[in-house]
Amino acid sequence: MAIYSVHGDPSKPEEAVFVREGFSFAAFVFQPFWALWSRMWVTAAILFAIGILISTLNFSSTVQSLASLMIALVFGAIANDLRRRSLSLKGKEGLGLVSGDSLEEAELRFYLSGPSQPAVNAALAPDVPRPAPGHEPLGLFG
Numbered sequence: 001m002a003i004y005s006v007h008g009d010p011s012k013p014e015e016a017v018f019v020r021e022g023f024s025f026a027a028f029v030f031q032p033f034w035a036l037w038s039r040m041w042v043t044a045a046i047l048f049a050i051g052i053l054i055s056t057l058n059f060s061s062t063v064q065s066l067a068s069l070m071i072a073l074v075f076g077a078i079a080n081d082l083r084r085r086s087l088s089l090k091g092k093e094g095l096g097l098v099s100g101d102s103l104e105e106a107e108l109r110f111y112l113s114g115p116s117q118p119a120v121n122a123a124l125a126p127d128v129p130r131p132a133p134g135h136e137p138l139g140l141f142g
Helices: 025-029 031-037 041-056 061-089 103-112
Strands: 002-008 017-020 093-100
Touching (some): 002 103, 017 061, 017 103, 025 061, 031 061
Antiparallel strands (some): 002 017, 002 093
């Protein structure tokens, strides 16, 4: 079961964007094109520049291939995190987390849970008892 983070405007939940947690195989294979598809223009430009730089350096083809593979692996690992960061910079706040075997199932779970109660795991935001005013904790545990 995959976990998706949900991003968007709370007043317009129908326009929410679901981003899967974990490694992105599509970003691993199609690095700059995945970034363009995800509307991450600066990231795409950086990836194109790195690709051109690697191909113009006077290293053996083995070293160039290994460098390209390492960059692809790293980008595949962090691509969804970069996408979440890009969405937050565009003003789309995190609406919650939802799990599902597929994107469609995760969307269904999120929208059926209602706008007032997103399908967020309760363990992410536990209720922590607060000390009463004027009560000084003793030691580390109070």
